[in-house]
Amino acid sequence: MEPHRPAMLNKFIQTNQVSILNLPFSGGQPKKGTEVAPELIEQAGVQEDLENLGYSVRYIQNPSFKTPPKIEGPSKDLIKNPQYVSDVCRQVRDTVKKELSEERLVVNVGGDHSLGMGTIEGVQAVYDDACVLWIDAHADINTPESSPSKNLHGCPLAFSLGYANPVPPEFAWTKRVIDEKRLAFIGLRDLDPQERAFLRDHNIAAFTMHHVDKYGISKVVEMALEHINPGNRHPVHLSFDVDSCDPMVAPSTGTRVPGGLTFREAMYICEATAETSTLVAVDVMEVNPCLGNEEDTKNTVNLARSIIRTSLGQTLL
Ligand SMILES: NC(=[NH2+])NCCC[C@H](N)C(=O)O
Ligand SMILES: [Mn+2]
Numbered sequence: 001m002e003p004h005r006p007a008m009l010n011k012f013i014q015t016n017q018v019s020i021l022n023l024p025f026s027g028g029q030p031k032k033g034t035e036v037a038p039e040l041i042e043q044a045g046v047q048e049d050l051e052n053l054g055y056s057v058r059y060i061q062n063p064s065f066k067t068p069p070k071i072e073g074p075s076k077d078l079i080k081n082p083q084y085v086s087d088v089c090r091q092v093r094d095t096v097k098k099e100l101s102e103e104r105l106v107v108n109v110g111g112d113h114s115l116g117m118g119t120i121e122g123v124q125a126v127y128d129d130a131c132v133l134w135i136d137a138h139a140d141i142n143t144p145e146s147s148p149s150k151n152l153h154g155c156p157l158a159f160s161l162g163y164a165n166p167v168p169p170e171f172a173w174t175k176r177v178i179d180e181k182r183l184a185f186i187g188l189r190d191l192d193p194q195e196r197a198f199l200r201d202h203n204i205a206a207f208t209m210h211h212v213d214k215y216g217i218s219k220v221v222e223m224a225l226e227h228i229n230p231g232n233r234h235p236v237h238l239s240f241d242v243d244s245c246d247p248m249v250a251p252s253t254g255t256r257v258p259g260g261l262t263f264r265e266a267m268y269i270c271e272a273t274a275e276t277s278t279l280v281a282v283d284v285m286e287v288n289p290c291l292g293n294e295e296d297t298k299n300t301v302n303l304a305r306s307i308i309r310t311s312l313g314q315t316l317l
């Protein structure tokens with residue numbers, strides 16, 4: 001079939017190649033189910049969507065991520081599954097790094113958002129000036145110590161910013177790889193006390209749902225991108241937690257928070273990011289097909305599919 005539109009010219013990735021990393025993993029939080037999301041999102045037709053945009057797609061499967069290597073008790077600071085999360089995230093880092101260094105755009109399909117520490121390190125290993133646009137109801141910037149839940153999906157950015165102190169031994173491989181001025185959030189509405197303190201003390205560009213209401217999504221995206229990526233000179237890593245969206249839009253996810261993004265606001269973020277021609281990696285995280293009814297699962301899987309094709313250049317016209 002003729003592609004109806006050529007793949008967008010990308011400032012950093014000059015091939016038309018995309019690697020989709022299926023990351024069937026739920027070890028960063030207690031609810032089973034995120035490990036089955038990648039296969040459902042694949043079956044929804046992502047490969048065909050991207051081929052229609054002119055991309056050549058390679059799928060990378062990681063079935064071993066599904067099963068914890070061994071039963072582990074909590075480490076002494078009580079965070080859950082530290083060794084399992086660490087092992088998987090380290091492998092994710094290496095795969096992202098390899099695919100990007102061979103000039104393939106990377107799509108990471110989770111899985112829970114603890115995977116973000118792996119995707120960020122992988123992107124930064126190839127593009128050390130890349131910026132991160134984190135779309136989420138949550139800031140995921142708790143340290144293992146500050147985390148009230150002790151679930152590692154609430155912690156990935158604390159590792160990438162070097163805030164965890166002490167760093168649990170399992171995560172000794174993580175480094176401070178991003179600077180605060182290269183990180184922005186959109187969609188925030190559920191923050192823990194220490195997360196709020198980090199965002200304020202380090203002057204991180206944190207756009208909450210209040211800002212979306214006040215300025216509208218187009219202005220918020222413009223301010224966020226202008227802050228982290230002035231002049232579109234840096235590669236962009238878009239990390240999309242579907243719980244940024246309203247529970248009516250993304251019902252099948254583990255930590256639902258009322259008052260989120262509409263479907264169009266979510267798409268607008270993807271469209272505006274695509275228009276910068278600087279996207280090198282996108283994460284779609286926290287779809288849990290085991291939560292909600294059949295209709296809920298279908299809608300949430302379709303949201304994930306739409307996030308992928310829209311951030312890779314699909315437009316409405
Ligand atoms: N990726 C997510 N959905 N994270 C939710 C984190 C919720 C809460 N802040 C915590 O630390 O546990
Ligand atoms: Mn979240």
Ligand SMILES: [Mn+2]
Pocket residue numbers: 113136138140153241286
């Ligand atoms: Mn998240």
